[in-house]
Amino acid sequence: MCQAQLVELQENFHLLEDIDADIYAISVDSASNHLRLKEAGEFTFSFLSDPxxxxxxxxxxxxxxxxHRxxxxxxxxxxxxxSHINDFFGDQIEETVEIIKEQF
Structure with missing residues (x-):
């Protein structure tokens, strides 16, 4: 997982509040790695391990x-x-949110 993109998502999470959906970060990283990252970044969305x-x-x-990111x-x-592959989904959060709302 790219911590920088997740930080951008967290900092702009309010842009997704009007969507009736659950938000998860999913990767092959272990659950213990996810827990460390989640706690260090104080993320409010859930992390899921999919090894x-x-x-x-x-x-x-x-x-x-x-x-893929x-x-x-x-x-x-x-x-x-x-599904949308984008290494910079967090840096491009406005575009990301727009696509999500269009597809949702």
């Missing part, structure tokens, strides 16, 4: 032995409705 690439592959976000929208039935 077997179950969700990552379903969202078509696998990049060999890691996941970006975001996906998964509906209430667990179906992936949209």
């Amino acid at each position: 077997e690439f179950v969700v990552i592959e379903e969202a078509d976000m696998r990049n060999e032995s890691v996941s 970006g975001f996906s929208i998964i509906d209430g039935n667990g179906e992936v409705v949209y």
Whole structure:
């Protein structure tokens, strides 16, 4: 996970408050690594560990032995409705939020 992008997301989290959705950061990193990062950054959204690439592959976000940076929208039935690869989704938070709202 890119900590800089997650920090940008956290600092601009208010832009997503009007969306009726849960926000998660997902990667193949271990749960203990996620916990350390979450606590160090005081993130308010959840981190999920997917070392077997179950969700990552379903969202078509696998990049060999890691996941692509970006975001996906998964509906209430667990179906992936949209995925977007973008190494700078946090730096481009306004564009990211606009795409999410359009796809949501």
